[in-house]
Amino acid sequence: MILPAASWRTRPGLDALAAALGASEGAARYVGGAVRDTLLELPVADIDIATRHTPAEVIARLKAAGIKAIPTGIAHGTITAVSAGTVVEVTTLRRDVMTDGRHAQVAFTDDWEADAARRDFTMNALYADPITGELFDWFGGLQDLHGRRVRFIGDPYRRIAEDHLRILRFFRFHARFGDAPDAAGLDACTDRANDLMALSRERIAAELLKLLVAKGAVPVVSLMVERGIFRPVLPEIADVPALAALAEAEASAGLPPDAIRRLAALIPADSAEAVGARLRLSNADRKRLIAAHDGVGTEGARALAYRVGPVIALDRLLLAGAPVDELLHWSPPRLPIGGGDLVARGIARGPEVARALREIETRWIAEGFPNAMRTAEIADLVTGQLLDATSNS
Known part of the structure; x- marks a missing residue:
């Protein structure tokens, strides 16, 4: 069987890289996801090449061909090659010497089948000749791929x-x-x-x-x-019905699936902080996980997005089963007035300015984020009330 033609196979510099690695002598083959996904007619992101050459020889060959070589994982035989802008992971054929469930100690080999045997699933152990497209399959990966079966x-x-x-x-x-x-x-x-x-x-x-x-x-x-x-x-992961409801809501809204939002659906709200810390999520992702179940309030979707940000607002609305149409093509505006404008209207610098801005903002949000002219009218009204209250006190 031959690897079908695919756009990634014509990326700039790929043929030169294959030639430098001795593909014409059978010393280099495409492997893994690029081969698998091409056979499934899926888009290919990353390209991996396996080679019989040692890492040192790979580096020497690439340099001789004017191709950039970066020793990103040289202890495990991996060199990142950059050829005319195309990035490819090049890895020497390996066999496992010792494993402990977390790390592997490897030895380099020139045996293609030994390299394939150390991989995880049959569909990931498919190799293809860069020149002829001939496929190599020692463990029934093609049959499993076409049968949609993930098999060790x-x-x-x-x-x-x-x-x-x-x-x-x-x-x-x-x-x-x-x-x-x-x-x-x-x-x-x-x-x-x-x-x-x-x-x-x-x-x-x-x-x-x-x-x-x-x-x-x-x-x-x-x-x-x-x-x-x-x-x-x-x-803590247990609430599959909530995940199912969220997935349906995302699809109905035309939104791509979101991992943090889906994780939030699966766990109780009071476990979010502990789960985020245990998984060592980024601070931003932890914040989302914790805030996801805080409710949607009564001001409306856009008001919520303005106050907590569009991402967290979407999380809350979708998890609550609330509509999100208002947010799909909308970005929160900025309040078109500042403290200096209020001082110019006679408000004394200090706490009164902040108080006035909060009141203006609340009314601005309630009116649906009106334009600058209407906001100025709101500001005049609020500052007038504050100045009257001050003069009467």
């Missing part, structure tokens, strides 16, 4: 023992590509779910957030909850 290479328990993150990757890939889950893989992930406790929370978070935006996230998360996959590290 060899013994699932062994693959999980090598890298515990593969438990979450199994479900993420199933949510993205799968139909019915592979029974052997599902049972292994269920039996070894406690292995997730050995992983860094950053790795868990990265994988989880990718899973939550996959097209099959809702049924797959439901399956994971049923099988107790989250229990060892994220027992």
Whole structure:
């Protein structure tokens, strides 16, 4: 079978890179996601090339061809090549020497099948000749790909023992590509779910957030909850009906799935701070997670977006099942008046200015963010009232 033509295969500098790595002698092949996604007729983002050459030889060959070589992961055999602006990860063929579920010690090899055997799933162990497009498949990846089945290479328990993150990757890939889950893989992930406790929370978070935006996230998360996959590290994840309702609301509004919003749907509001800290989310994402269930108030969607920001407003509205149409093509305006304008109207500098601005802003919001002329009228009214109150006191 031949790899179909795809736009990524004509990116500038890619042919020169393949030539520099000796593709014509069979020393370099495309591998992984680019091959898989091309076969599924999906867009390709990242390109990976596997090669028989050692990292040192890769660097020498690239430099000789005038191609930039960056030793981004040289201890594991990975060089980032930049050829005419096209970025490609080039990795020397490897075999595992020792694994502990979190890290792998590797040795370089020239055996293509040995390199394929250390990968996680059969659909990720497909290789293609850069020149002829000939496909290489040692473990039935093509059959699994066309059958929409995510299957571990060899013994699932062994693959999980090598890298515990593969438990979450199994479900993420199933949510993205799968139909019915592979029974052997599902049972292994269920039996070894406690292995997730050995992983860094950053790795868990990265994988989880990718899973939550996959097209099959809702049924797959439901399956994971049923099988107790989250229990060892994220027992708070349980509210699948809320996730399903949110996913439907996002789709109805024409919004892309949002991982933080979906995580908020899955956990109780009073657990948000603890979950955000445990997963070591960014400060911005923690803020969203904590604020997501704070309610929508009574002022309306645009007033809410003005006060808390459009992103958090969308989170709250969607999670509450409230309409978001008003926000889809709208950005909160700035109050078209400042403290200097009020001083010019006779308000004394200090707390009274702040008080007046708050009152003006409240009325401005209530009137639906009118233009500068109407805002000036509101300011005149408010400052007049304040000045009258001051003179009468």
